[in-house]
Amino acid sequence: MESEDRRKQIIDILTKASSPVTGTELSKKCQVSRQIIVGDVALLRARGISIISTPRGYQLDHAGHVGIQRMIVVCHGPEQMRAELEAIVDNGGRVHNVVVEHQVYGYLEGALNLRSRRDVDQYIHRMQVAHAELLSRISGGIHSHLIEADTEADIAAIEGALDKLGILYNP
Incomplete structure (x- = not known):
């Protein structure tokens, strides 16, 4: 899988997820190392995709602040x-x-x-x-x-x- 396709897949997985997704889960789904996922997330953030890290994994920051x-x-x-x-x-x-x-x-x-x-x-x-x-x-x-x-x-x-x-x- 090409790197751009993998990054699109990461966004797709996070978009569809109802809870945070660990780097290990993403690496298995994308068939790359966890370190590659860390780099991909950094590149996606640099492009303005709002991905947040939680103790349970990565998730898209959909809501911004509500309170x-x-x-x-x-x-x-x-x-x-x-x-x-x-x-x-x-x-x-x-x-x-x-x-x-x-x-x-x-x-x-x-x-x-x-x-x-x-x-x-x-x-x-x-x-x-x-x-x-x-x-x-x-x-x-x-x-x-x-x-x-x-x-x-x-x-x-x-x-x-x-x-x-x-x-x-x-x-």
Whole structure:
């Protein structure tokens, strides 16, 4: 299969999928390595195709935002990561990203796209398996998240839960 045909097939698979599709699934369907799929997704994104990565795989970003978005700033160590993320999703929030400010590189962002405890579990599992460091380690634990919720009351509940955990950043 030619590379352009494969990229069209990836878009077709993601368009028809009712849930995220893993890179491994795409590689099997396209009969190429997972690394080829990673490269294809990067090229498709560069062309303006809105493909997001979630802990469960790739999906097209159909909806854009449908609720209220807010940037929240928090400060904590790795031991509170699960509590932080669960406080957000348990109160109706979606965690789009994590952002830190680096002295040299400036604004560094990692996509998260967490919507449920299942997503949080999978994200934490992937971090553990990869022995990956949190981005917030380079900023002394201070980081922000773009969160989204359906109502202002949900946003207030999220902020209240984070404040109760003692991690909402209030210098």
